[in-house]
Amino acid sequence: MKSFRNPIVPGFHPDPSCILVDGTYYLVTSSFLYTPGVPIYTSQDLIHWTQIGNVITRPSQLSLSKCTIRQGTKNCGGVWAPTIRYHKDVFYVVATCVFPDKEFADHSRWENHVWSTKDPHSRDAWSDGIRFDFPGYDTSLFWDENNDDRVYIQGALYWRVKEGIAQFEIDLETGASLSGEPKPIWSGTGRPIPEAPHMYRKDEWYYLLVAEGGTELDHCATIARSRSVWGPFEECPNNPIIHAASKDAYFQTIGHADIFQSPDGQWFAVALATRDGRINFPMGRETVLIPGQWEPGSWPVFNARVESVMKTSADSLRPVPSTNENILGNFSRTEVDVIWPHNLLRLRNPDEDAYQYVDGSLHLWPSAKGDTLDGRFGTPTFVARRQTAIECTTEIEIIPAKDPSVIAGLSVYLDFESHIDLVLTRSGTGPGFEAHIRQRTLGTGSSDTASVPVDSGALRAVAHEDRYEFFGWRDGAWVSIGTGLAKDVSGGFTGVLIGPYAEGPASGNDDHAKTTVKKWVYFEAA
Known part of the structure; x- marks a missing residue:
């Protein structure tokens, strides 16, 4: 057998x-x-x-x-x-x-x-x-x-x-x-x-x-x-x-x-x-x-x-290896356009002008209509892959927009009222960055965390059976930003997607509103 x-x-x-x-x-x-x-x-x-x-x-x-x-x-x-x-x-x-x-x-x-x-x-x-x-x-x-x-x-x-x-x-x-x-x-x-x-x-x-x-x-x-x-x-x-x-x-x-x-x-x-x-x-x-x-x-x-x-009793069934994926490396180009990886998802009918893949990086602009991850309708600037293992890690590195009204980060997203976001902003007091957890869930006791100073736009979300841990990068090591509960992003007809997003006032596709995703990897526990 x-x-x-x-x-x-x-x-x-x-x-x-x-x-x-x-x-x-x-x-x-x-x-x-x-x-x-x-x-x-x-x-x-x-x-x-x-x-x-x-x-x-x-x-x-x-x-x-x-x-x-x-x-x-x-x-x-x-x-x-x-x-x-x-x-x-x-x-x-x-x-x-x-x-x-x-x-x-x-x-x-x-x-x-x-x-x-x-x-x-x-x-x-x-x-x-x-x-x-x-x-x-x-x-x-x-x-x-x-x-x-x-x-x-x-x-x-x-x-x-x-x-x-x-x-x-x-x-x-x-x-x-x-x-x-x-x-x-x-x-x-x-x-x-x-x-x-x-x-x-x-x-x-x-x-x-x-x-x-x-x-x-x-x-x-x-x-x-x-x-x-x-x-x-x-x-x-x-x-x-x-x-x-x-x-x-x-x-x-x-x-x-x-x-x-x-x-x-x-x-x-x-x-x-x-x-x-x-x-x-x-x-x-x-x-x-x-x-x-x-x-x-x-x-x-x-x-x-x-x-x-x-x-x-069927023949030729073999073990399935765990996934280790460099997502930005899965984009490709033809002479006329960019071919997106099959497994990347966006909400509803996305605004293609809010996304641009160039030389190994993915540029994101906030929705021209001001759509956000909290909306029942609309097309927020958000691109993600399915979570496909209980124990998995997603890491991104982003360059935040120069416009301080634009926020960006990494979202663990189930739906508009059930998502946990790791938010990166430019520091209001110096040249660095700050990161915090934004809880958008119906779970009792869930709340946003205080901002934590970080050195770069490197962000990490680690999934466990009952929780998600979120990290930023400081002094050459990952530092904890906060946690969210798996039960708060469970239920309904769909399942969790994890990926980068950008939100802010409608501002057009200029460099000041642009968030750049330089790195995006997903890997599962062996």
Whole structure:
């Protein structure tokens, strides 16, 4: 038996969908409020994953400008639950853009799109989206090869209005329905919030996999089957087929799964999970791999306990090395523009004029509209990578703006009301600098720290299981600036990002307002 380590795609990577095409696995996950959207990964062995790009890379494909987090909740809008599929030499991704401020029964709360490409490895390869009407979210694609290759959309009706999974036949060229209004096909097992449907055809049966229980501790995956794509569907007697082993297990909230088969016949599921999922889980919902069996004419079985280290009969599974990344070294240039690393994220539709990469350094200017990390909307000047290990370190070195009204630093960011910032300013009393912690969290007892004199713009954030430690540089050594709690940046739909930011009054892109990032490295404990 071979062993592998979960999560296979660590950090903020929820709602995974995976397919196998010509010996390569392709996996996508949700991206919510961030650009570029819908990261796409490939692997030859299901363990070593490489991000080859993102589906949504330009505003013409989708605008996130009106997406936010619903006031008073952690209900985050933006791009939810992509499904990736392949048919006749074309890759397709379908997903829902959610506007959570809109009323629950307002169909415009949900904006569903499908994008396509023949070469997902190519830069900016994915088409502009074809929009289609569906009164809900978590939409998926299924081609019925037994019925003239007709293609169907399955999706979740919003549970606050009407629970259940609905379906319609779609014209992928136009997005039009070929079967009228979406028809309810299964309401689940009686657990709350049936969602995340995927349809499969196997052994003359149509199998419908869904998530139930809500994306918290009761999350799970259930399955039903029918002889017709339209139902009626009979429930598996062994539901749920994917779930946390117990409330004490390391991985919790397991659900929102997709099922596929390896070339050697082994069945797998990918699913989202959180590590513990109660107090400290700043990386949010991550992607785990679960081996299973699916005998002919029977039901799939995935009841193995999901562990950090799991075993499978599949071949060629190897250990995954820890990450050590020089982020500024991952930028590249063509004759006409700069190519950003695939894994760097910015909020909504960023102002490209606020960023400039030149000769190994990244220059940042405050948002021309005065947007900050505290805003429910807008595009603050902030660029970051996902935290992908419990124990990790991020170091940057910046040259602060000459304008004293501009502040910059390093943010541990979950959302607009849950972030911890290491702030660097020019000293008001001399030629040096000062650093302090700015707490923007809902945690009790969290507060800003006093400013500490430092010698340079070198800043460090060190993540531990229950806290973050922040440091500045003075007298040839790192000095403590303060700490923040991991529980204060845990929860919701996303996960922590860590990276540099710049804020201040709208001032244009002049040198006085420019913050320069000279160094940016991320490394994980071995």
